[in-house]
Every structure is written in structure tokens, then in C-alpha cells.
Amino acid sequence: MGGKTAKIKKLRRKLKKLRGKVKALRATRPQTVPQVSPLAPPGGFPELPVIPGVRFAAIEAGVRYAGRADVMLAELAPGTQIAGVFTRSATRAAPVLDCQEKLGGDSSGGAAILVNSGNANAFTGDNGRTSVAVIAGSVAQMLDMPETRVFTSSTGVIGEPLPHDRITARLAELKAALDPGGIAQAAQAIMTTDTFPKGAGTEIGIEGRTVRIAGIAKGSGMIMPDMATMLVYVFTDAAIDQPALQRLVGRLTDRTFNCITVDSDTSTSDTLLVCATGTSGVEIGGPRSRSGQAFEAALEQIMLDLAHQVVRDGEGATKFVEVRITGASSDADAKKAALAIANSPLVKTAIAGEDPNWGRVVMAVGKSGARADRDRLSIRFGEILVAEHGWVSPDYREEQGAGYMKNQELTLSVDLGLGAGAATVWTCDLTHQYITINADYRS
Template sequence: MTVSPFAPTSVAEPAAVGGVRIATAQAGIKRAGRTDVLLMAFDEGTTVAGTYTRSRCPSAPVEWCRERTPAGVARALLVNAGNANAFTGRKGREATASSAELVAQALGIETAHVFLASTGVIGEPLDAGKFASVMDETASRLAPSGWADAARAIMTTDTFPKVASRTVSLGGTPTTLVGIAKGAGMIAPDMATMLSFVATDAAVPAEVLQPMLTDAVAASFNRITVDSDTSTSDTVLAFATGASGAPIGEAQGGDARAFCAALSDLLLELAHLVVKDGEGCTKFVTVAVRGAESDASASRIARAIADSPLVKTAIAGEDANWGRVVMAVGKAGEPADRDRLAIWFGDVRVAADGERDPDYSEAAASAVMREPEIVLTVDLGLGDGEGVVWTCDLTKAYVAINGDYRT
């Protein structure tokens, strides 16, 4: 598989998060010799918040976590790559329960405090015995470092691990946030998208952490799309251990705002990394819509543009084809006036007042389209509504990757 042109040359190990220990293992779930299991253990008192796919066909781990998130207590996270444990019926639910019990026994904690996530092929039963063969040994290796290895362990068609961190001062106390994500295909936001796990040593009550995470996801993972397909397994979990002693007692106040800003910025970086690793991608595209009747309308139009195969293939071919953008605006089902429409590729206006810009330069537009990162802007001329979605191009490599996914 060709590595994304946006892949970093190296992945630095972030600072440890107090109250978190990490280990990875090879259980033979994805393939022999491939690290495919991640185990995290959290100190007593850790709170949790989560957002999950709105797919009507969710995976067994999503159902497991969704039932346990309201209690707000977490002591462990178990993740595997290679098998999504989705569309697996009773066997899937039994594998989920067995997996959680194995973690609970190995760490001496309650089963209800174990969170789970799986990613990979849909429809194939997950053998919990794979976890049993490595669980005790993996638990014995739990250590404060290992975030980069954790990001590698949960990769499927990803070509590089996705890790980000932030430090924020809360009441004068330095506080750390570290997050990882995986995802390259079947990426279309519908609460969140793909898998992402964030931990902080701040002390944040679950009832405060949950709305913070929901808002941060709405502005990051919910604004990306690779191929318009929403996964059965989408999960974003945030864990707050309180090990730094820096408390956030309520959702208001300067410390809370600083923490929210750091969390949102962290998730946005991870979301952008997912798009930049989109299967077969060569371009990172910002679709910005303004002048709509409302922000919601602008966002829906931006998504229609970003999801359009015709727009995405034109970008792959470095063709400034504004006609395809007009098509996507028109099909979005939102208020639009053809004769007020203006379109830019980068800083080159290609269309205005419902027709090609009189000063249009093919050479200038083509130069923009050759750039690895492109901003596509649409002004509807109707109001003050604004929206943005991040996406990538659609190439022959995407077809090749997904045509061979199970074989």
C-alpha cells in the first residue's frame, strides 16, 4: 500500500498522561506478526465520556460502551484491529462480554468499567480466545509510555499512526491531553467517525466531560468526510484520570474554557490527520461555504460538495471544474440562487454572478489545483451562514484498496 503523501517523517512519543498505562500485543486477529491489540489501564477515579455512531447497524462494542458510558466510570480500554465485531449477532455480543471479563480478571477490576472498540472486517465473528492467549502477558507489560505504539496497533488501512497532544495550565497546574485516532476509509461523520481515544490527567467530572467532548467532536470529526460512508463502529472516548490534581468543577469559568479549547484543537488535528490518510488520497481539501441562509444550511451544502465523487475526482485530476461544484450546490436541497453564486479555488475566483468569472485564468486555477492542500470556497450571496467540511480527493487507489479489502 502506498503511504499517504501527508504522512509525517516520524511520530514522536508524547508525554505520559498520569494515571494511564499502555501495552500492545500481537493476537493474530488482523494477521500473524501484526500488532493488533491495545490495552489501556486507568487509575481508580477515572471518568469517561463517549460519542458513538448513529448507524442503525452498530457493532457489538459500540452497544457495550453506549450502555456503560452514562455511569461515567472507566478503568480499562481494550481495542483490536482486523475485525469490527459488527453484524455478528449473538456471537458478537458474547465475544464482547468475554473480552471485557478477560480484561477485568487480568486487572482486578469490575467488568462494567471496561470499555471496548473493534475495527476491521464487518460480518466475521470475533474469537475472544485470541485475547485470552495474550491478556495476562500484555497486562504485565502495562507502562506509562507507548502512545505511538498504541496508535499503530489500531490501524487498519491507515498508512501512518495518528497521535496528538496538548498541554494546558489549569489553575497554574500543567495538564496534559494526548489522543490517538485511526481511520482512512468508511469515513463520513455522523456523531464522530472512525476510532479515537483521548486521555487527560485533569480531574473532570463525567457530567462535565461529556458535553465538552460532544461539542469538540461536532467541530472536528463531524466535519470530515473521505467517502461519505459512516462506519458501524465509530467511537470517540475521552478519559480523565485526575492524576494532575487540576480540577474542573463545572463547565463554566476560565479553566473550563481553556481545557475545552485544548480538547477541541487536539481533536481537530486528529480529524485532519484522518482525512490526510484517506485511502488513496493525494489532496487535502477545505470546503468553505459562506453567504448561506444559516450555518446549518451552509454546512449541508459544504458536505454535498465534499461528498461528491465528481468534485473529488476532478480534484484528483487537478481540474478546476467549477461546474461540478455548481452541481453539488444545486443538489444539496438547500436555498441557493444560481445568479448570486461565486466560487473560488484557492484565491482564484473562477465563477461569479452565475457564470464564469470574466477575469478567469486557466493557468492560475491550474496552479492552485496542483497544490497538495486546496481551499474551495463558495459564496451563496444569500445571508450570513457559514460552514466548513474537510475532505480529500478520490483516486484509482481508493477503488483498488476497497476492491481487495476482504481478499
């Protein structure tokens, strides 16, 4: 009797001890990768305007992933003008090189864009070129257009041969599925480590008529675009000639996709294509005309929205961070300083830890190569003045900074106090999740 009571007591003590252990271990365990980024725009994929002259289809071809669409096709009406911006990587992928050659060609026969996820067809030698030629040739034949008007992109693992026959085997089905309302499925099909599909669209009135813009993007790691970003496709029914569209897109890229960074790494596949079908009949004038300015503002809004969505899906991101530099000697210097802050692992880990460690911001400005005078710079976290005249502000209290850092959306502002140069870039924090995702992505 007494023995059993003692045993029960002993077992209960053991249980209590183990429960404490479980609690302690739970507190230290790494969180699992979230299904969807906590920074994803609320409300899911947006309702996008249908662009007359563009039809989409997506299909599960099993390039690498199973159980999800991994190929998208966009068919573009004859007369569609296409502008493109691509990675400047010296090791860019076969489809990127192919797209660059094809820009600016005769638009009378229509055009098409085919994108696969799961395999980047990058660093695949002759095999890579062959894959692009086979896919482009097959699409051209099926849609009855010149091969020179078929643009392809591939995204995913680098260095493995693209099983292009898995794609060409499904082209008839893709063609049959083409639908002007299929853009959401297309956005799904181009995802890799993305946790949500990215889209943005708008309708604007120009000269009493409606011009529509809709775009999709993918990307969440290997993000520090250089001349372009991951994969982005924007469609509009505006009428604008190719050289003008190309100039406009180049200009806007510098203010949008070239102002974001997740991890300072630049993809070998970065591709941005903007396609203007002209079906609205609205001719877009030069950059100083009223129509030119209205269209530029609308297109910039869409490109910036997509760029922000890429950062919001940054691998492991829990904070969306805007870095604003003012008072620099030049805009170029401002961008250098902004990117140095946005790419600093020490700044990004401090943000992840909700630590108002403004000393690391000072460090990043110092190493950036931008002209800076320690005794003139000031730092703000949101509206809070943290440091000025080369030292911590007398009114600043650490609790203020610590409180601010708990926000999910942060603004770090630095005024260099030297001139009128300014730049704003966007980034996210660097968390355990980034390591988890990338120490184990491929193998």
C-alpha cells in the first residue's frame, strides 16, 4: 500500500519535472517555416483588370514539383510591344540571353511568354540553349507565330538540365486552356520558394478612355536585383512604341525593382517584361505629355507594388523595412548608403531581434563608400530622433526605440546633412528562417 503511494508520488514528481522540461524546450525550439509570409498583403491575390489582347494558361507539367502548376503561358495579340530588363549577372541563364536577343523585333505576328518554375535552366551549357530553342520553336508552331516572338523564362535550381519535353508534351493542353481571366493561375505557376502569388493592377483614364495595367511577379530569395528583378510580367492595353516603352521601363526599374533587396544575392534569371497590346487604342505620348505622365505614374505604382510584394515574401521575413536616406552628396551616394544598411547582416539581425541597435546603422553608413560626416548625420526610427551631431540624441530613450522595433513595418531614416541626394530602398529582416530555408533548399 505504502509502496504504491510512494511510487505514485515519485511518478508524479517525474511527470512534473518532465513537463517543465517540455515547456523549456518548447520555448527554445525554432519555429517551422510559415505557410504564408506574415507580411503578405491581406486579402490574398488581388482582383486584376482583364487586359484585352492577353490570354493566360497554367498547367502542371512536373518539371520538378508535383501537385502544383509549374508552367504558365501568356499569348499576346499581334502588335503587342514588349520591353524587357534583365539581370546583369555574368552567368545569366540561357532563357535570359535568348530574351535579350529577341527584344525589339517585328510585332505584327503576335507574341508569347512561357515560364516554368522548378528549374532555372542556368549554367546548363549547350543543353540550356537547346532547351530554349525546342520550347520556343514548339510554342511558335502551335500558336502560329515566329519563333523570334516567343520569350521564355525558367526559375528554380541552377545547373540541372531542364527536362523540356515535359513542357512541350503539354503545349496542346496549355493552348486549349488559354483564357483572358487566367492571370491568377499564371502567378501561381511561376512561384518557387514564394509563400504567396504576387499581383498588382490598376485602371486609369487617359483622354476619356480606359487604360488597364496588370502584372505578376515571383521571388523571395536571391533578391538584390541588378537592372531587373526575379520574374515579373506586366501587361497593359496602352499603345506605345517599343523604344519609348523600353526607355520608360528602364527608368522605372531604377526606382522600383532596383530598390529592393532581401539577401544581397542577385539571381541569374532576373527578368522583367512589360507588354503593351495597344488594344485600348490609347496612344501614350512622350514623358512630358499628359498621357505619358499619367501612364508612367500608373506603371510605377504597379511595379513598386510588385517589388514590395517580393520583399514581403523575403525568405524568413518577419519585418518589412523602408530605408530612407536624405541629405546625401548625390542620389547615387544615397542609394549606396541605403543599400549598405539594407544589406547589412548585423542591421538585419538586430531588426529580427527587435533591438534598436542604431550603432549598426552608423556602421553600415560608414562602410558604404558614400560620403558621410559622422558629426552631421542624424538617424530616425519612424518619427523618433535617435541620433544627431555624431551622437545619441539627448531626448532619446532606449525604451522608445525598443517599443518602435516591435512594429511589423519599420522605417529607418538617415539624414547625412551634406546635400540634396536622396534614395529609398526596401528590405526585410534576417531571421533563423532564412538559414533554415537556405541551408536545406536543394538537397
